[in-house]
Amino acid sequence: MRILANKKIKSLFCINLICILIFSLLSVAFIVFELNNGAFYILLCALVMCIVILAACYGYFREQNEIMESAVMQITEYISGNREARIVCDEEGEMYRLFHEVNTLVAILNAHVENERKAKQFLKNTISDISHQLKTPLAALNIYNGLLQEETEELPKLQEFTVLSEKELDRIEMLVQNLLKITRLDAGSIVFETTSENVADMIGEVELHFAYRAKQEEKELVLSGNEHISLLCDRDWMIEALENIVKNAFDHTERGDFIQIKWKQSASMVQIIIKDNGSGIHPEDLHHIFKRFYRSRFSKDKQGIGLGLPLTKMIVEAHNGTIEVDSELGAGTTFILNFLIPTKL
Incomplete structure (x- = not known):
């Protein structure tokens, strides 16, 4: 039996078998020789046998629990980023065979990670x-x-x-x-240098960048928000993300339209909203706009190259933020950037 390949299981099985054999032999002896109080001695032997079996089982399962806890700890270590974590599997048996397969899987994953890197x-x-x-x-x-x-x-x-x-x-x-x-x-070769930045100042820089284009295309760039809100971010990269969204809004609006940038702060997050009343995004495209080089079949006349929004999403997520989009054809598009405020413990 493969289950008996493990020495500890075999030992437990042998102890239980020996206890049962000894108890059986003693019981037969007490009955054959008709000893006084034979029933009492049989009961006493049964009690001793149960205690020995329970003690052996308890010791075995406690040891198995420690082995499993150690295996779980190693798996947790690996998930946490320790690529050298391994489960000890230097014995025989089905459980150690499983541990060996887990270690093999870890080695394969490490190889894939290294190849991807x-x-x-x-x-x-x-x-x-x-x-x-x-x-x-x-x-x-x-x-x-x-x-x-x-x-x-x-x-x-x-x-x-x-x-x-x-x-x-x-x-x-x-x-x-x-x-x-x-x-x-x-x-992963970029290290973001995060500092506390004034949101109004950053958006003011975005407005300055697009002021000439807004004048040339007769579009209105509207800003509104509290001037004292701060955001922990890398200023240059965050401005890059905001400018990509604003550029997208300019590309999809006509003369006389507006692009509105609002920012506000709640108890737990800073929110930046960029809204326009342009052509909107077709429902078919909403789930694809953050894919690289994605070009909608409904906007072939536009000059975008399909990298601005994917880049914006990467920057926002690198700042532990989220980006949402809501759009209606012919009514406009709204991008919402949410950034959690770090809690002070």
């Missing part, structure tokens, strides 16, 4: 190298395009083409920068 690092290095290689030709193309604009001031058709080429160069540069930021976040 290497793959992410390779991707980061590759995109970083490509990005740096692209910077030089992009800079040169921007210079050439600027020279062409100067030379074609009196040629409206060519001037129009140079303006369009400048926009495309800006898109390429934005794509390269966003790809580089996302891969750095994926690889």
Whole structure:
């Protein structure tokens, strides 16, 4: 029997069997020799046998419980991040066979984690190298395009083409920068320097960034919120996240529309709300807008590249926040960013 492969189980089985045999032999002897008070002695032997069996079982199960507690502790250690945690399985038996399989699974998971880490690092290095290689030709193309604009001031058709080429160069540069930021976040190579930042100041910086575009496109950028609310965050990355959402709002609104940024604080969280009255998001797209390079079949005329919102989500979640979106076609879209306020113990 495989269950008896374990020495401790075999020992327990043997002790119980010996106790039962001794009790049986003594009982037969008391009956055969018809000793005085034989029933009393049989009862006494039965009691002794029960005590020995119970003691043996208690000792065995207590030891098994300690082994299981140790195994659970090692599993908890592994879940907590200790990749070296292992369950001791240097004996035979079904339980130790299970422990061995758990250790094998841990080794496989560690191998997958390491392969994923290497793959992410390779991707980061590759995109970083490509990005740096692209910077030089992009800079040169921007210079050439600027020279062409100067030379074609009196040629409206060519001037129009140079303006369009400048926009495309800006898109390429934005794509390269966003790809580089996302891969750095994926690889975990970015350390956020969190400090207590004034939310009104950060949103004021966002407003300044889009002030010229709002004027050019005749759109209204409305801000409202308490000027004394603070948020524990990395200022530059949080502004990046907010600007991506505001840019998305500008891309999906028309002349005369508005983009509203509100911020408020409750007992447990800071909330930033970015709302517009633009075209809205189609219900089919709502569950996909945070996927990289996702392009809706309902907005083919837009110039987005599908990286701004995924990058925003990564930044918000890296700050232990959440991002929600609510939208209605033809009525507008609302993005809600929630950040828990750390409790002071």
